[in-house]
Amino acid sequence: MRKRSRRFSNIKEQVEKNKLYDPLDAIKLLQSLSSINFVETLELHAVLGLDPKYADQQLRSTIILPKGLGKQVRLAVIAKGEKLSEAFASGADIAGSEDLIDDIFNGFLDFDRLIATPDMMLSIAKLGKSLGPRGLMPSPKSGTVTYQIADAIQDFKSGKLEYKVDRNGILHVAIGKLDFSSEDLNINLKVLQESVDKNRPSGSKGKYWKSLYLSSTMGPSIPIDFSILKDANLV
Structure with a gap:
């Protein structure tokens, strides 16, 4: 069984169980919980209703995040x-x-x-x-x-990135650094969500967004209420 550090366990206790978080609240919580000596990255992890073994259910696209990635790209x-x-x-x-x-x-x-x-x-x-x-x-x-x-x-x-689902239909995307303002990170998240929806594969049937989590590099995963994100008007 994998052992968690005391730091991680203490952080995990501050995430309410069985709660779907407002995206902005989740971002602010991850920022407040960050306690390591480097700037963590905010990451999106989403399970999509796709089976990439079929050509018409593959998701792959690019996007320029409006607030950048906070990373020097070589x-x-x-x-x-x-x-x-x-x-x-x-x-x-x-x-x-x-x-x-x-x-x-x-x-x-x-x-x-x-x-x-x-x-x-x-x-x-x-x-x-x-x-x-x-x-x-x-x-x-x-x-x-x-x-x-x-x-x-x-x-x-300027922050252009490519995203695609893995072989299990899961999307993993870095959307900025935790030292960005929470509002800027939320805007990056919203723009990514709209891009994923816009590029929904033709073979996708049923529920598209099955689950959505935000996490930081060394922090916990926080489940997100997708309906709040989808209905938000940020950009």
Whole structure:
């Protein structure tokens, strides 16, 4: 049986059992309970009525959170010619062509997101085994395969993220840092909820949002009253 620390157990006792929380109240509670020496991340965990083994029940999309993520994103770009120069001029942390592909193939992975132009994808294919398991392989669906290099860099630096359900139909998304204002975190949460609803797969039947929890990196999970979130008019 997994043992909880005394700190965690004391925190858990402050979450009322069998209560569905107002999202804003849950955020404020998690902020008040944070007592560790780094800024925790606020995370959403939702069980959706999806079975991703069916093509028409897969959820995958991108979103730019209006209040950002509170995280410095290290971007790498693989391009050539003018697009490589554009990457450097637009604020890419790392950029290259075949040289960067070789570095990654040999184990270099010091970046959070990899953007590539379509004409480089054939050369990048050999990186699938190292990039795929880490979720770093460029993809048109995530906006990381594009000729619009400057726009892509700006979007990801501004807090753009990709979300998708896991194989069990569960969605896990970080939506900001606990040192944000509670109102800003609530706005990020609302925008994410609207995006998930907007991108509901065509094969989804019955109840879509089965359960919704908010948690912090080292804190408890707090069940959320989805009806309050859905009816909120924040943005």
